[in-house]
Amino acid sequence: MKKLWTNTVPGRDAMADSIFHYYQELPKYLRGYHKCSREEVHQLAALIYRVKFEEDKSHFQNVPKILKDLVPQDQIRLLSPDDWKRSIVTLYNKHSGKTREDAKLSFLKVVYKWPTFGSAFFEVKQTTDPNYPETLLIAINKHGVSLIDLKSKEILTTHPFTKISNWSSGNTYFHITIGNLVRGSKLLCETSLGYKMDDLLTSYISQMLTTMTKQRASRGSSK
Template sequence: MRKLWFNVIPGRDTEADLIFHFPQELPKYLRGYHVSTKEEMINIAALLFRISVNNDKTQLVMIPKMLKELVPGDQLKAMSENEWKKTITAAYNKQAGMTVEEAKVAFLKAVFRWPTFGCAFFEVKQTSEEKFPDIVRIAISKQGLTIIHPKTKEVLANHPFNRLANWCSGSTYFHMTIGSLVRGTKFLCETSLGYKMDDLITSYVTMYSRERKAAQTRNQRFDL
């Protein structure tokens, strides 16, 4: 499992793509965590179908029964089963000659275009911001922390790591202070996964701190 998604470019390390990146990114996609167009979903569905059946065209009739494995759960009703089958079949035929491994890398390259690629997602109950819904989705990535509306997928707030003054967690909560410790805004969440959020943020912040120190050391050497 990859913990920190930093400098991950699909296609650069095929072994890592197949062993780590694809198995981690696929469930997030099918849970509907990303914002994608209908064309993107059709193309990705064809790739996922190829990953399941390879070149066996006799399985095309099974597409309607396989839709939950091909299309994000919240988008299944975007088209009828027959329309999904028709469009996925057309996209699958255009991808003729592609291997299963190539299809997995192509899936990652498609998801890589979205700002939510490589994010870890957490659904929490927040009790601090009246303008936000009670349940929000928090995405943690190399860019920082993003608060997302779980139904519309609208970005409600972005908080880079350098804006987080403090954070802490317990068995039932995750709390953070945005801005400064004295005048910052507190954001309180109820979640059983607070320890994971805490650990992930700490790991990213530690990584950036090490990078800054390494860069300063290199600059000092050049100055000598």
């Protein structure tokens, strides 16, 4: 499992894309955590089918039964199973000759364009800020901590790591302070995964500080 996705660019390391990146990004995509266009959903469904079955078309008839493995869960009801099948078969045929590895890379290149690529996602409850919904999706990635509307998938705000002054966690909560401790804003989240959020935030911030220290050192030595 890749933990920090700071320098991940699809195509740079074919082995990592095939073994780690694709299989880590796929479940998050199928849970419906990313905001994506309808065209992208159709395109990705055909690519996922190709990764599963490569050139084997005998599974086309089963597409309506395996939609949950091809389409984000919140999008499946937008079309009838037969319409999904038609769309997937048409787009699959357009990609003829693509290997399983080609399809994995094409999938990653689409997901890479989204601001939520490489995120760890957490569904939490919050009651501290009336401006946000009670149930939130929090994404932690190289951009910082993003608060996302679980229904629309819109990013409500992103707090860069440089603005996060304090955070703590327990068995049932995750607490974060944005800005300075006196006048900053606080967000208290109910979650059983607070320790994971805490660990991830700590790791990203320590990596950021290490990078900043190295940059300062290299600037100093070049003077």
